[in-house]
């Protein structure tokens with residue numbers, strides 16, 4: 081009990097007032113850890129957002145409540161709930177995605193930043209001198225503002241494990257990393273589509289432009305007539321077509337998110353985040369051996385064309401999309417998971433020699449209730465490899481493959497994203513290089 085009280089009293093930790101906050105302190109599984117570190121959990125609510133039948137909310141919430149201090153993240157999950165905290169099923173509110181971004185904010189420059197698009201506000205730059213807000217990207221390999229998040233998934237959020245196994249963790253809040261005059265903060269993007277009473281639920285979730293009656297993007301720029309659907313047609317405040325005469329109440333919703341972390345110490349082995357995208361059209365130059373990594377173009381979404389009648393006869397209506405991605409730096413894969421939309425039938429990441437690094441498969445719901453909605457991707461299988469057993473080599477070119485079942489109509493706005501946590505050192509290597517005198521002494525004993 082005293083631990084919990086102390087925790088609440090610590091000023092630099094999350095303290096939630098109007099917002100639900102649960103804290104549990106559970107011992108870690110490994111005996112080695114028991115005396116060192118306890119997993120802390122905070123369950124928090126995003127700012128509220130409102131949806132009418134068929135409407136879209138795509139908001140950016142800056143400076144959300146988040147664990148403070150030098151800690152190691154151990155997991156992050158989220159789901160949409162209503163005003164009384166009940167989970168809302170995907171067939172009512174489709175969670176297109178949520179994404180969590182890390183950024184630095186200048187303490188002196190005043191930034192006005194509520195609900196702005198990070199494409200406009202966050203600066204991605206090595207030199208931060210003139211920016212009040214600077215995005216801290218993950219380790220790669222997309223660039224610019226594309227897929228720079230720390231965490232982020234969509235409809236599968238309730239059924240996808242994000243826990244980072246011991247002794248690994250995602251280091252955040254290290255004061256030595258934050259530039260002088262800046263503070264580390266967190267941004268949450270929530271994109272939700274209300275599909276109560278709409279004419280075509282799947283079409284609305286695939287952001288088909290005709291259903292939204294949208295011909296220009298969020299910034300007023302006309303869309304190409306060949307652009308059938310995707311994020312450019314279901315931006316904030318757009319409206320998907322309702323069944324004639326349908327009326328329903330406006331709803332107030334929240335994203336309820338759960339962060340798990342432990343205090344940072346030398347026993348935590350750091351992992352890096354890599355987010356790979358099957359739409360990445362990296363040009364690998366034949367004339368130069370050096371990879372110009374500035375050529376990554378991650379478009380995030382793609383379209384699956386309808387199946388032609390010949391393949392349909394042969395029952396081969398599978399769309400296979402592949403891309404080759406050179407990794408400048410490798411490491412040991414600690415965790416892997418793909419992100420796919422409805423129609424997805426699995427994604428695999430292969431090594432240069434064709435070995436499977438990770439396969440992640442969607443789980444589809446079969447009922448009505450939240451977490452098991454029929455026809456929706458309600459979870460993705462994950463890869464937890466035994467530390468050291470799956471290695472990506474420095475400079476290795478990986479192949480990402482994303483499969484969708486193709487039907488008689490196109491699928492728009494689908495995704496084939498792979499999220500990897502990679503450790504550059506195994507635990508024993510880490511302890512020998514970063515250890516306290518205790519570990520160094522042990523090392524001496526064995527030598």
Ligand SMILES: *[C@@H]1O[C@H](CO)[C@@H](O)[C@H](O)[C@H]1NC(C)=O
Pocket residue numbers: 207209210
């Ligand atoms: C910062 O802004 C000032 C004035 O606007 C400009 O002169 C300077 O070159 C900028 N520095 C960088 C690094 O962009």
Ligand SMILES: *[C@@H]1O[C@H](CO)[C@@H](O)[C@H](O)[C@H]1NC(C)=O
Pocket residue numbers: 293
């Ligand atoms: C679609 O948009 C056009 C132009 O913005 C507008 O004239 C038309 O009434 C809209 N149609 C519907 C069904 O909302």
Ligand SMILES: *[C@@H]1O[C@H](CO)[C@@H](O)[C@H](O)[C@H]1NC(C)=O
Pocket residue numbers: 398400425426427428439440481482483
């Ligand atoms: C994707 O399709 C290819 C080609 O048919 C197949 O070899 C691969 O095993 C499929 N991957 C998954 C995860 O189903």
